[in-house]
Amino acid sequence: MILLDRLLNYIFGFILVLFYVLFANPDEQTRITIALLLASTIALLAFLMNWLSLDGAFAALIIGIVALGLGGLSTAIALLLFFSSSYFIGFVLGSNKVDGDHSSNERRDGRQVWANAFWFVLFISLGFYFRDDLMRIIAAGSLAVAMADTWATEIGTKAKNTKTYFILNFKPVQAGIDGGVSLIGSLGGILGGLLLSIAFVLVSGYHSLVVFGIIALAGFLGCVMDSYLGAIFQTNNRKFYLTKQFGGSGKLDNNSVNVVATGLGALITLCMLLIV
16 A cells, blocks of 8 residues: 555656646746656755755655756745754754644655645645736645644744643643643744745745735744644544545544645635735
8 A cells, every 4th residue: 555645746846747748838848857867856855954854855855856846046045044943943852742732853755745735735736837916825825824833832832831722722732732822922923924925925925014914924824723633533532524425533643634724825825815
């Protein structure tokens, strides 16, 4: 049985080859080739430095090629900022792992990498195929959620003398519990989303306060939803129910919650773009 992250590697790897051969112009083919070389180098270094597992490195390779090769410099910078800042914060703050805390000092596997970047890659690919630059904004909105959540988790769980509350009833809980929120963690999440939004707007050419605000707001709201979903499905061990045709019921783990939350960030971004 093929693992989901490997299946996504195959699917988007095939899409990259298809786009390169059938849809890309010579300049875009050159960019994809450069993206392959750069992403290979970064993925290899991340593996050698124990940041990524082997599966995680392959996932990062595909995601990196899509970000730069199909999306361009703006989405590549956003992706690089997300991954580099996640490990930088973990390194600066140090390890303080508790139950429910996914420390940045651990290798990320393929599922964890794709959980944060699936919608990002999907909307970049759609934008390239349909020649729609607005898809890049939606992709950035989804990644802003991942960055806001990562910053909120790292800062919130490793800050000293901070009070953490359960998001469903605001009762005090241990830092690092799924669904736990704190003031300093929330501020960290806001800062993370703001930084990604600033980087994307400066590089993309969308020098617009509206685009900046949309991405930053999507990042914060998606981060809140991530905590809310984590409280319901991870801490309380609730199941979600589907019809028998779709497999009955199941549980959402941390990776699944990340996929849903980043997808909601993309949806929020899309809705706000349609409104404005």
